[in-house]
Amino acid sequence: MKKTFGAFVLTSVLLLVACSTETEQKEDNLVTLQENHVPFELAIPSHFPDMVIPKDNPLTVAKVELGKQLFFDPSLSVDGSVSCASCHLPSKAFSDVLAVSQGVKGAVTERNSPSLMNIGFHPIFMREGAVPTLELQVLSPLEGETEMAHNIVLACERLNQDSTYRARFQEVFGQSATPFTLTRAIAAYERTLIGGDAPFDAYLLGDSTALTPLQQQGYALFTSDRLACSSCHSGVLLSSFALEHNGLKPRDTDPGLMRLTLNEADRGKFKVPSLRNIALTAPYMHDGRFASLEAVIEHYNKGGDGVTNQDERIRSLSLQEDEKEALLAFFDALTEASGKGE
Amino acid sequence: MQLKQTYQWITGLTLVAALVALTSFSGCGNGGPIDPPKPPDVAEITLSFDLENGSEELAFQAPFTDVMGYQHRLLTLKFYLSNLVLVKADGSTEEVDEVVLFDYKPIDPSLNNPQWTREVSFTLPSGDYTGIQFGVGIPADINDEDPTTYANEDPLSAFSNMYWNWATMYRFIILEAESDTGTGSFDHDILIHTGLDDLYRTSPVYPISLSLASGDQAALTLSLDWNDIWYAEGASILLKEEHITHTTDTQEDFDLASRFTDNFVAGLKINQE
Numbered sequence A: 001m002k003k004t005f006g007a008f009v010l011t012s013v014l015l016l017v018a019c020s021t022e023t024e025q026k027e028d029n030l031v032t033l034q035e036n037h038v039p040f041e042l043a044i045p046s047h048f049p050d051m052v053i054p055k056d057n058p059l060t061v062a063k064v065e066l067g068k069q070l071f072f073d074p075s076l077s078v079d080g081s082v083s084c085a086s087c088h089l090p091s092k093a094f095s096d097v098l099a100v101s102q103g104v105k106g107a108v109t110e111r112n113s114p115s116l117m118n119i120g121f122h123p124i125f126m127r128e129g130a131v132p133t134l135e136l137q138v139l140s141p142l143e144g145e146t147e148m149a150h151n152i153v154l155a156c157e158r159l160n161q162d163s164t165y166r167a168r169f170q171e172v173f174g175q176s177a178t179p180f181t182l183t184r185a186i187a188a189y190e191r192t193l194i195g196g197d198a199p200f201d202a203y204l205l206g207d208s209t210a211l212t213p214l215q216q217q218g219y220a221l222f223t224s225d226r227l228a229c230s231s232c233h234s235g236v237l238l239s240s241f242a243l244e245h246n247g248l249k250p251r252d253t254d255p256g257l258m259r260l261t262l263n264e265a266d267r268g269k270f271k272v273p274s275l276r277n278i279a280l281t282a283p284y285m286h287d288g289r290f291a292s293l294e295a296v297i298e299h300y301n302k303g304g305d306g307v308t309n310q311d312e313r314i315r316s317l318s319l320q321e322d323e324k325e326a327l328l329a330f331f332d333a334l335t336e337a338s339g340k341g342e
Numbered sequence B: 001m002q003l004k005q006t007y008q009w010i011t012g013l014t015l016v017a018a019l020v021a022l023t024s025f026s027g028c029g030n031g032g033p034i035d036p037p038k039p040p041d042v043a044e045i046t047l048s049f050d051l052e053n054g055s056e057e058l059a060f061q062a063p064f065t066d067v068m069g070y071q072h073r074l075l076t077l078k079f080y081l082s083n084l085v086l087v088k089a090d091g092s093t094e095e096v097d098e099v100v101l102f103d104y105k106p107i108d109p110s111l112n113n114p115q116w117t118r119e120v121s122f123t124l125p126s127g128d129y130t131g132i133q134f135g136v137g138i139p140a141d142i143n144d145e146d147p148t149t150y151a152n153e154d155p156l157s158a159f160s161n162m163y164w165n166w167a168t169m170y171r172f173i174i175l176e177a178e179s180d181t182g183t184g185s186f187d188h189d190i191l192i193h194t195g196l197d198d199l200y201r202t203s204p205v206y207p208i209s210l211s212l213a214s215g216d217q218a219a220l221t222l223s224l225d226w227n228d229i230w231y232a233e234g235a236s237i238l239l240k241e242e243h244i245t246h247t248t249d250t251q252e253d254f255d256l257a258s259r260f261t262d263n264f265v266a267g268l269k270i271n272q273e
Helices: A002-018 A024-036 A061-071 A139-143 A152-161 A163-173 A179-190 A199-204 A213-223 A293-301 A321-332 B002-023 B226-230 B251-267
Strands: B042-053 B071-088 B093-103 B119-125 B127-136 B169-180 B188-195 B206-212 B217-225 B269-272
Touching: A061 A163, A061 A179, A139 A152, A152 A163, A152 A179, A163 A179, A199 A213, A213 A321, A293 A321, B042 B071, B042 B093, B042 B206, B042 B226, B093 B119, B093 B127, B119 B127, B127 B251, B169 B251, B188 B251, B206 B217, B206 B269, B217 B226, B217 B251, B226 B251
Parallel strands: B042 B217
Antiparallel strands: B042 B119, B071 B093, B071 B127, B071 B169, B127 B206, B169 B188, B217 B269
16 A cells, blocks of 8 residues: 555646646645755764665654654653653653653553664664664554553544644644654654764764773773674664673563574574663663663673573673773763753 | 555556546646546455354353353454455466454444454455465565554554554464353453464465356355364363463463464364355
8 A cells, every 4th residue: 555655646746737727726735845844954973874764754854843742742642641751861862760661650661761862873673673663663662551551543643633733743744643644753853863972973083182091991992802892882883783692691571582583592682782872871781780880891891691692702801990990981981962961 | 455455446546547637738627528437347255254162153252161161251353364365266366355354343333443343345356266265364575564654444554453563563363361261250361462474374275156247245254163273183272371472472472372373274164155
């Protein structure tokens, strides 16, 4: 049906062109619609990768604005109590301060809420990486029993009862709120959450004074063969976005990637998180088991929990105190101004 | 996906109209009459689904006792059939629907949302048909589609509640019931959600014998005995212990979903009225 819908739009446009006298009114509408569609220019830092924008969801100023409004609107949850921002706090690089987040009526999710800064650059979503687009990802919290516990069609019906929302959706999409338009608007907003203004970025762009000597020592350690952190936390986004086992003993209730593949060799594998804004996003790991970055460093220093499937790069490091300090200092250099809600 | 066909038809018409409009540009709005399309030469088949307990038809939510002496109340039974084809006498096939969804729950008149039922109908060219065949579940090539791109009434839309959001795939069969397995109360939940490409199954070709002239209406019934799902020879499910699976998570979950699926598909029968 998707394909035929495209053809339908095309033929309608052809019709508009052909039968100009009869359809002047409609054509006018089309023109106004297009005028409203001012493209949104993403401010992608020069050292960042390109962002893939799905063809069916071009960014426009009005769409991004609508997506932002929706992201912060608790009326998307079944009882009107929880918005996306309840678990993705702007001041915490759009992550949560709780080990595992809380949804409607105090329901507890099974995982820690990840940061959404720079999320538009990720190729896969969720901790087992099964979701391929930001658009599809919206369904998960919206309908998740422990998150917003709503049904997307009912959520759209509720939005359409609000005359302001109805007008905004009409303006942006030329139609009301639907599962399609709702997910497109929110995803469009999420793609604008771009940082790239951390001291680390200035350093990468050539300002050698942007990192303190201790931070530079930390960066060197991070990328060293001995620690090999950057073999998983690689590139400017500090993630390979692969599914890896970093030596955490998995909890029985969350086998990670194995949940999807049913392959024992995937038990305990999770998406490698970006370490941008890491100083803001405590607690850490998929279940928020570590309250501090000190605890994370201890985990890697001891060589992980020594469990099956643990990656061979996770091995005892015998870090000196000053090396731990240096790593912590480096983490501080990864904080983006926009990650603090500035 | 009746709707899909309707859309294609509308799109087809629009295309024709657009072409006519373009080729006779000056005639727009005041052109001569256009020949209406000829009514197509088609017949209609209704396929309805019955869940049975032995010889009696099961009513939604009404308690019944199965052959093991367990009592159950059916709370949900929804499943997809796909690539539904009718086989012609010469062995060629006619695809009548890409995806249909059966929902055992009676229509709730208080809701004005799209709802699915135990019955689907489709049109097909008139002719002689000797068999029917379908897949149970959603084939891999459409299992990764985006449900938000389908109209609400489409069985593949998010509204059918068959989509597995975290895994971005469709569930194939959802069966939920509450049971009394000997405790004297309905305190035992049955909750079976199947999915994953590995559990897509294709049915055998069920023999039928239909000679359909243009405008004819025929009815077929798809039936399944509750006891065949659980107590199949050599693949029985110990309902007391094996009653919950989401297919993924653990190997045991998958094994149960897999046995359930095989029994379910093997138990399906086609009856011609």
